[in-house]
Every structure is written in structure tokens, then in C-alpha cells.
Amino acid sequence: MSSSIERTPAAAGTDRRTFLQRVALTGVALGPGGAFLASCATGGDGDDAEDEATEAPTGDVSEENPLGIPTDQPIEVYIFDGGFGDEYATELHQPIFHERWPDIEIDHHAAVDIGAELQARFVAGDPPDFINNSGDGQMDPGQLISDGLLADLTPLFDAPSWDDPNVTVRDTLLPGTIESGTRDGKPYVLNYAFTVFGLWFNQTLMDENGWPVPTTWQEMMDVCADIAATGIAPWVYQGVTAPRYMNWPLLSMATKLAGPEILVAIDNLEPGAWGHEAIKESAAAIRSLRENNYFLPGVEGMEFRDAQGLWARGEAVFCPSGSWLENEEADAIAENPTFQLAMMPEPLLSEDSVMPLETVRATAGEPYVVPADAKNPLGGMEYMRAMLSMEGARGFTERVTSLTSVAGASEGVQIEAPGLASAQAALQAAGDNVINWFYPSWYGTMENPGIDQATGALLRAELTVDQWVEQCEAVATEIREDDSIVKQTREG
Structure with a gap:
């Protein structure tokens, strides 16, 4: 399995100085919620961009470490502090991650306005390793993808799942989950919550x-x-x-x-x-x-x-x-x-x-991404793999009253909210008839x-x-x- 992180073709040949000049003259484009949005990829010329994309640290691929993450590098995480808050990350997902990787430090940040917090870092080619790109300040994911700023998540979805090495991550997900974050045939966004x-x-x-x-x-x-x-x-x-x-x-x-x-x-x-x-x-x-x-x-x-x-x-x-x-x-x-x-x-x-x-119509939502220029992109994907564990998904549903895109994760969960219980029952009754x-x-x-x-x-x-x-x-x-x-x- 290759541990290099692929950038989209749009990333090659762009010029950060040209982009910054454009910003100075016209202002920065706004994303769907008013967030600042880079309108071209960072990373200087194409050769430099490719070098940055392939020089991310890696570790040894093994059954215990299928993504080959570096076990001595920290992971910087940004969580949107909105309707779900960020305690599901600090009190659930990060402890699950630490149990398996006790020596990897997680640098956690919560932000109400993701775009305002991270725009300058994308421009500088220094984004964090994992982003919950949500809320009114959401950065336009389509623009980020076309500018080559997001990592292809194929290695994550092809990796063994957190719970069962014989089942891939993609095979643990509800239908349409990967497709909802796919552009030009490649998955760039993990949509984690599941809406009915x-x-x-x-x-x-x-x-x-x-x-x-x-x-x-x-x-x-x-x-x-x-x-x-x-x-x-x-x-x-x-x-x-x-x-x-x-x-x-x-x-x-x-x-x-x-x-x-x-x-x-x-x-x-x-x-x-x-x-x-x-x-x-x-x-x-x-x-x-x-x-x-x-x-x-x-x-x-x-x-x-x-x-x-x-x-x-x-x-x-x-x-x-x-x-x-x-x-x-x-x-x-x-x-x-x-x-x-x-x-x-x-x-x-x-x-x-x-x-x-x-x-019923049902779809995965609440987007999580790994930037292509992240210092530790494989670490960001491993964090996603922990989120997609059965424990991580069930705990999320219990804490924030939302279904997740992990198949079967809500079974046996005592859902007290009557609306969500009704939605869960409707989704189960639909079976394969989900549109x-x-x-x-x-x-x-x-x-x-x-x-x-x-x-x-x-x-x-x-x-x-x-x-x-x-x-x-x-x-x-x-x-x-x-x-x-x-x-x-x-x-x-």
C-alpha cells in the first residue's frame, strides 16, 4: 500500500504569489457560509507541490498499522464547535485513538468559524492534519478539491477497519457515504453523520x-x-x-x-x-x-x-x-x-x-477532511479510522443524538430522543430502498x-x-x- 498522499492535478502549476496578489486586489472569495476561501492551490510551482505531497512522514505498514502512520508524530485536529460541540472528540474519539496509539500526541482545537481560523494556514501551505469542515464558516469543499488542497481518502477506505482486519473501512459504511464525498471519481470528504x-x-x-x-x-x-x-x-x-x-x-x-x-x-x-x-x-x-x-x-x-x-x-x-x-x-x-x-x-x-x-432519502453529512499539505496526513486518516470504529460511531450517536454513516452502529443503542428513534426505525424499514x-x-x-x-x-x-x-x-x-x-x- 502506498503511503504517499495524492494531490489533484489542479494543484500543479499554480503560483502562490499570483494568488496572494489576486487576494490583495480583489479580496478573498467567500465560501457558502461566508468563510474565506482560497481560490487557487497553495504550494508554489508544480514540482514543489509534488515534493511537499510525498515528503509527509510515514511509518512501517503492518497488520497493526495498515496505513503506515508515523508513530512518533503528533496529529493536529480542528473540530467545529457547533451543534455537536467538540466533547465527542475529546471524550470519545481521542481516547479510542490513544488506547491504540498512546505515544501519539493529539493537538486539539475547537473553532466556531473554521474558515476564519484556517484560511491563512491553507494559503501558507501549513494546514492541520484533520478538519471538521462544517458550520457557517465552512470552506467550500468543491473549491478545495479543485484547487488540490484535500488529500484523496482512498487509502483510508481501502484499509482494514478498526474492529475487524478482514473487513475494509469502505465495507463498514452505509450506502452512498463514500459517494457523497467523491469528486471526479476520488473520495476527498468523509461525511460522518447520517441524516434521514x-x-x-x-x-x-x-x-x-x-x-x-x-x-x-x-x-x-x-x-x-x-x-x-x-x-x-x-x-x-x-x-x-x-x-x-x-x-x-x-x-x-x-x-x-x-x-x-x-x-x-x-x-x-x-x-x-x-x-x-x-x-x-x-x-x-x-x-x-x-x-x-x-x-x-x-x-x-x-x-x-x-x-x-x-x-x-x-x-x-x-x-x-x-x-x-x-x-x-x-x-x-x-x-x-x-x-x-x-x-x-x-x-x-x-x-x-x-x-x-x-x-426514504438518507445521506451522509457533517464533513471531515485531511488537507493534502498536512504535516501528518496519514495520521489524520488514522484518526478517521478510529472515528469509524463501532465504539466511536455508537458513542457519537449516544452523545449528540445523531446517526452515523457506520452500518449497524445504532443497533442496540438506547435512543431516548423520539424523533431520532423514529428516523432510525424508518431507515431500518427502508432496507436497501434508500435514495x-x-x-x-x-x-x-x-x-x-x-x-x-x-x-x-x-x-x-x-x-x-x-x-x-x-x-x-x-x-x-x-x-x-x-x-x-x-x-x-x-x-x-
Whole structure:
């Protein structure tokens, strides 16, 4: 196994002085959360960059040390101090690591704004060995990859797992985990947390009113009529801030109806993909919620937390979101002691749907990376290998109320949070019927503001379904025809 750390081709031939001059003249580009973002690779000329990439210290490869990490070199770790905090690192993952590698010092840092903390170090070619690149200050991973600033994680995924030398790391992960962090056929990002998407509701409220959990769209419309008759809004969505949340049930229902091939066509920017009949039927169903006045009044002008807060306080029943919602609205939910959060998969548009009701969208998230210019990149990957141990993954779920991308890690874990328990049950019921799409992470502007604006207009009934399709197709065409954008592809 090679212990050298591969840089992307974009890293060769760049000039740090040119980059710094550009920064001085124009300012530094901003990442998706406003973080400073290097717009070209560091490392001087191509020869120097290659030398830096291959001179990282290594140790002897053995059964005990499959990555060949240097056992006398420290590891510098940066953890985003946000919703998960950083105690899962200091009190769980790092002790697991130290038990096996007691002589390796971990230099731990917690940061609220990752980009602000690390931008200058990337420019100087002196980044840490391991970064939890998350939060509002997240550095744009696509830009980091195209600039050759992240290490290829193939050695990690091909290595034996922490717990079983006969099973590789990649074989311990849930489907789609590696793909979610892959660009141009190579994995650069470890997405560790695992999010389940669906429709969220107060089970107690449903039970008290005798409202059944709908399994078909017709049942959904019937339940919505009963809910509306009580003066409660049947649905809420994330308002002017993020109408794209309604794309999630739209695409999920369409995929159940026609199969995952429609998502492959969308991700691959195929002409006409947004005009598939299943997508149009799903868009018409979503639009019918507005036509029947089943949205919370005024939601289209609300900020997303305001809209979710009203839902959590009982002014609406169904809310589309991911399994982070339980933590995000914990304070509002706590105001109602009878609130029992539950999640349901999106209903079927037809009983003849290709995929079963239990199908859910789920994806790995919360990104962790190893910089290509790190002093000890193999050490950073070994730290990841410890995180992906069964003990590390189970402990993470117990501590921060989040599933992980390690298959089977939540089995037997006593999950007290009702929402997460419901999401876990939904994921288990789905089995292999787990879907996802990648265009939002591959092409940021395609989702926001592109498709986002079109769906917002659809939800306000300002666009017909055909007009919505036209706008979505126009957004996809713009991305497809822009030669400056590196295109990604996925297999069917």
C-alpha cells in the first residue's frame, strides 16, 4: 500500500504569489457560509507541490498499522464547535485513538468559524492534519478539491477497519457515504453523520385527533382536510429562506413512483430530466397544497426558524426536514410537554409506484477532511479510522443524538430522543430502498438560487407545473453549458 498522499492535478502549476496578489486586489472569495476561501492551490510551482505531497512522514505498514502512520508524530485536529460541540472528540474519539496509539500526541482545537481560523494556514501551505469542515464558516469543499488542497481518502477506505482486519473501512459504511464525498471519481470528504429525511409531525396530536398517518397522497389530502377543519394548518415549510425543503418530498415521491433513474438523470444534467412525468405529477401534488390553502398562512414570507417554530408550537402538523430538526427546534418542542416528535416517509402518489412506501432519502453529512499539505496526513486518516470504529460511531450517536454513516452502529443503542428513534426505525424499514441526489452539493448555484426560486414560485402558485419545469430545465441547462464548471456524473 502506498503511503504517499495524492494531490489533484489542479494543484500543479499554480503560483502562490499570483494568488496572494489576486487576494490583495480583489479580496478573498467567500465560501457558502461566508468563510474565506482560497481560490487557487497553495504550494508554489508544480514540482514543489509534488515534493511537499510525498515528503509527509510515514511509518512501517503492518497488520497493526495498515496505513503506515508515523508513530512518533503528533496529529493536529480542528473540530467545529457547533451543534455537536467538540466533547465527542475529546471524550470519545481521542481516547479510542490513544488506547491504540498512546505515544501519539493529539493537538486539539475547537473553532466556531473554521474558515476564519484556517484560511491563512491553507494559503501558507501549513494546514492541520484533520478538519471538521462544517458550520457557517465552512470552506467550500468543491473549491478545495479543485484547487488540490484535500488529500484523496482512498487509502483510508481501502484499509482494514478498526474492529475487524478482514473487513475494509469502505465495507463498514452505509450506502452512498463514500459517494457523497467523491469528486471526479476520488473520495476527498468523509461525511460522518447520517441524516434521514421525511415529513415530521407530533404523534400525540395525530393520535388525540384520530388522524391516521397517510400512506398515499389521496390519504394525505383527506387528512389535510380534517386538520384544516380544526383551524390548524396541515403543512408548513421553511418559507422564503429555503423553499427547497419542499423539493425533498417532491423528488422523493417522484422517485417512489418511477424509480431512482430519474434522480440519476437530474444529477447528470440530462436534457428534459426535470420534465419527467413522475416529477410533474409530484410537483402538481405539492402545488395542490397551496391551491387548497393547506399551508400555514404567511409561511411564504417567513424565515425558516420562524416557520419551524410555529410548527413546533402546534400551529401546523407536517414539516419537511432532515433528522437534525429535533435538535434545531428542541427549545420550541420543549414548550409543549405532550409533543412526541415522529417522522414518516413521504406518501405514495400511486399504489402502482415502482418503489415501496418505506423508501426514504438518507445521506451522509457533517464533513471531515485531511488537507493534502498536512504535516501528518496519514495520521489524520488514522484518526478517521478510529472515528469509524463501532465504539466511536455508537458513542457519537449516544452523545449528540445523531446517526452515523457506520452500518449497524445504532443497533442496540438506547435512543431516548423520539424523533431520532423514529428516523432510525424508518431507515431500518427502508432496507436497501434508500435514495439520494447529489446536484445540490455538485452545483451549489443550481439549487440555490436556481431551483430554489422556481420552487418558491410554485409553492405560491405563481407558476404552473409546466412553467416550473421550464425554469428548472433552464437552470440545469445553464450549468450544463457552462464550460467553467467541472461536471460530475453518477451511474444508474
